[in-house]
Amino acid sequence: MSWFTDVILPIPLANTFTYEITEEQASLLKPGFRVAVPFGKNKVYTGLVYKVHQIQPERYEAKPVDQILDDTPLVTGQQLRHWEWISEYYMCTLGEVFRAAIPPALLLESETLVVRRDDYSGNESALKDDEWLVYEALQHQSVLKVQEVSSIIDRKHVLPVLKRLIDKGVIHVQEEVYEQYKPKLVRYIRLKKEYEADEVLAGLLDELGRAPKQKEALLHLFQLSAGGALVTVKKLKEASGINSSVIKTLIDKEILEDYHLKQDRIQHEGQEEKDSKQLNPYQEKALVSIREQFEEKDVVLLHGVTASGKTEVYVKLIEEALERGEQVLYLLPEIALTTQLISRLKDYFGEKVGVYHSRYSVNERVEIWGHILDAGEKARVVLGARSAMLLPFSNLGLVIVDEEHEVSFKQFDPAPRYHARDAAIVLGMQHGAKVLLGSATPSLETYYNAGTGKYGLAEITRRHGDVLMPDIELVDIKDKYRKKRMQGHFSDRLLEEMQECLEEKGQIILFQNRRGFAPILECNTCGHAPQCPNCDVSLTYHKYKNQLRCHYCGYHMAMQLSCLACGSSETDTKGFGTEQVEVELKELFPDHQIGRMDSDTTRGKHGHEKIITKFEQREFDILIGTQMVTKGLDFANVKLVGVLQADSLLNYPDFRAHERTYQLLQQVAGRAGRSKERGKVIIQTYDPLHQILQQTSMNQYHDMVGDQLNERRLFHYPPFYRLIKIVFRGRDYNRVNEGSEWYAKGLRNSFKGTGVEVLGPEFPPVSRIRNQYHKHIIVKIPQKAGLKQVKARLKKIGNSYEAIANFRNVRIIFNVDNY
Structure with missing residues (x-):
């Protein structure tokens, strides 16, 4: 009887694929093992074993597995169950979840290799120029x-050249699988065993009397290895001041020997672990309340005002989970936030x-994956952005989702389009773990769930140290x-408040929700503004690179000295971004240091860390930034926060615009006055009487929630209705139109009389991105309608849609809970 295995491949195809295995392989393989498998004509992929069985596939002949890549499962059974839930709930394939979850270094990829044929005996002069270069x-x-x-022939498309060379018998091609992950090996040095005896060693030192550098190297080695410490070659060279040739000579003489040990790429550089801080009465009360509610409920919301010390409450709960021997997952929405928190948590x-x-x-991520899989002492507390939720936990006891309201927790592209907060709640439930959601401005859905008793609720209403909430002032810039x-x-x-703050040696944060110098460059003569050739947007002017850039596809061109339409040299910029604010600040405050924090200045691994550290160490007096500066950062010396234009947030075409504006303004206001003195916040706006801005200035969160929930109930939006957005994407404008209209008609016929509403299809504000047209349909699902049944109908209509040849080039994307 033959054996087979069902394998998940990291590609967006709905099914698993069956491969043949030997009886010996069947006894070894379990779900979660990686295997290299052939796919298609000549591709090799890393597959993940899903099931081992003896049922032969009916529609095709199973190919044999190329090789088994692991000794033990790389993915746990619980992890696979969670992936299945993500795949089913967010309407994507298991392969897409697999690709998103696994560090890229663990996904073996086949690489096409061009190999010289030794039996080629043709005439070299018959080869064309590009063929001869390869030959x-x-x-x-x-x-x-x-x-x-x-790169040799300086052409992107090389396949025609390779095909000609194959036809002429010059080359053949083959697929080679290679492992991307390589452990970091550190070179150590030690004395050979035969020289360890005292009398032999004394003789050796006498012998080396004529070679003072070699003798010095040995003496330093003894000093460094006192107490049995291991000595690296690098450490020995630094301590003794000798070069590599001296160490090589001692190795060649067989006095010393070198060896390699595997070392983690991420090293803990903190001091001894410290005890956590004593909580104040408000924090203590919230902690007791959370513990009590965890007795009955799996999910609790901690609603604490900005700077109320929520992190210290989290630390106490983490301590308790570690004492019980459990793993902890701590999710944050923004990489910038991990920078400050890593040092605090590592101290504890x-x-x-x-x-x-x-x-x-990729190699650092592989090592963290390994530590969590081993469930050892390292990485028992995992701190990370949304993708950390997909790691191989085996003994998860506590999940903390900090700043749970943040839109960054939602993955938009590519699939799986999951919401990390919701998926983490399901992960916690699967592990029997408790989930704590924390925020100063909880999302309406979470607060509604807490209000209806689905989640527990604990509150901290005072700032740490009884510091007053910041004084928020609205300034009418129209006037x-x-x-x-x-x-x-x-x-x-x-400017008056900034001057005063700087005189008092305080620091300032300024918020402008747009990067670059100016979003539009316009000709004063004909009104032409340069557009992106691939997207329906104008190009943003970046002064520091003297470029016009598209923020959707990355297209860029040099700054134009004259209008591309009429040739006029009179051009002007419209609107402003962080870069322009920085330029203005340098003119207004030439004697002060100014920093900028946006996605242009934080590129690279430690980009966020460098800017945050400089600001903490007061190398910058003023920090100007985009949303990055609003999220949970803690700077003791910030006395003033300025919002340069609040209206761009309010006028965004989204039903959550008012809620998000309130959250963003409250969060950025919360960066002010976090230690002793009351902070000041200036919000510049064209409409100071707007209800949301008034509620922000008076910290009226509950009023905002009440108003927004009434509107949502009236217009059928979450939390009263579920949303699924269906995106149609393709290069042909007419086909995108036809396909979306056909699908919408099918939906309306299918959902007639069920209470499910179908809106659209409509073009979004930016309807063409990377030369692909987008059209959207929104499906609103009332609570009485079953979400599973609705999804089943969407897929059924989708299958009929894909069978129509005319629509094959228009892709359908489902985005569930499109927050």
Whole structure:
């Protein structure tokens, strides 16, 4: 009887694929093992074993597995169950979840290799120029990668050239699988065993009397290895001041020997673990309340005002979970936030803290994955952005989702389009773990769930140290412009407060929710503004690179000295971003240091860390930034926060715009006055009487929630209705139109009389991105309608849609809970 295994492949196909295995392999393989498997004509993929069985596939002949890549499962059974839930709930494939979850270094990929044929005896002069270049390169090395061929002939499309060379018998191609992850090996040095006896060692030192540097190296080695400490070659060179040749000579003489040990790429550099801080009465009360509610409820919301010390409450709960021997997952919405928190948590828990996010290298992520899988002492507390929720936990006891209201927890592209907060709640339930959601401005859905008793609720109403909430002042810039009291984009009121703050040696944070210098460059003669050729947006001017850039596809061009339409040299910028604010600040405050924090200045692994550290150490007096500066950062010396234009947030075409504006303004206001003195916040706006801005200035969270929930109930939005957004994406404008209209008609016929509403299809504000047209349909699902049944109907209509040849080039994307 033959054996087979069902394998998940990291590709967006709905099914698992069956491969043949031997009886010996069947006894070894379990779900969660990685295997290299052939797919298609000549591709090799890393697959994940899903099931081992003896049922032969009916529709195709099973190919054999190429090789088994692991000794033990890389993915746990509980992890696979969670992936199945994500796949089913967010309407994506298991392969897409697999690709998103696994560090790229653990996904073996086949690499097409171009190999020289030794039996080629043709005439070299018959080869064309580009063919000869490849032939010549293969004389020096027998194997080339396709990318290397591309750079040799300086062409992107090399397949026609390779095909001609294959036809002429010059080369053949083959697929090679290679492992991307390589452990970091550190070179150590030690004395050979035969010299360890005292009398032999004394003789050796006498012998080396004529070689003072070699003798010095040995003496330093003894000093460093006192007490049995291991000595690296690097450490010995630094301590003794000798070079590599001296150490090489001692190794060649067989006096010393070198050896390699595997070392983690991420090292804990903190001191001894410290005890956590004593809680104040308000924090203590919230902690007791959370513990009590965890007795009955699995999910509790901690609603604590900004700077109320929520992190210290989390630390106490983490301590308790570690004492019980459990793992802890601590999710944050923004990589910038991990920077400040890592040092705080490592001070308390040392090497028990592991960090996982996309700015870490692939090899570092593999090592964290291994520590969590082993469930040892390292990485018992995992701190990370949304992808950390997909790690292989085996003994999860506590999940903390900090700043749970943040939109960054939602993955938009590519699939799986999950919401990390919701998926983490399900993960916690599968492990029997408790989930704590924390925020100063909880999302309406979470607060509604707490209000209806689905979640527990604990509150901290006072700031730490009884510091007053910041004084928020709204400044009418429409009136200021009319009275000519603006300097650039700064009102006289904001400049006055900034001057006062700087004189008192305080620091300032300024918030402008747009990067670049100006969003539009416009010709004063004909009104033309340069557009992106791939997207329906104008190009943003970036002064520091003297470029016009598209923030959707990355297209860029040099700054134009004259209008592209009429040739006029009179061009002007419209609107402003963080870069323009920085330029203005340098003119207004030439004697002060100014920093900027946006996605242009934080590129690279430690980009956030460098800017935050400089601001903490007071190298910057003023920090200007986008949303990055609003999220949970803690700076003791910030006395003033300025919001340069609040209206761009309010006028965003989204039913959550008012809720998000309130959250964003409250969060950025919360960066002010966090230690002793009351902070000041200036919000510049054209409409100071707007209800949301009034509620923000008076900290009226409950009023905002009441108003927004009434509107949501009236217009059928979450939390009263579920939303699924269906996106149609394709290069042909007419086909996108036809396909979306056909699908919408099918939906309306299917959901007639069920209470399910179908809106659209409509083009979004930016309807073309990377030369692909987008059209949206929104499906509103009332609570009485079953979500599973609705999804089943969507998929059924989707299957019929895909069977129509005319629509095959228009892709359908489902986005469930499109928050």
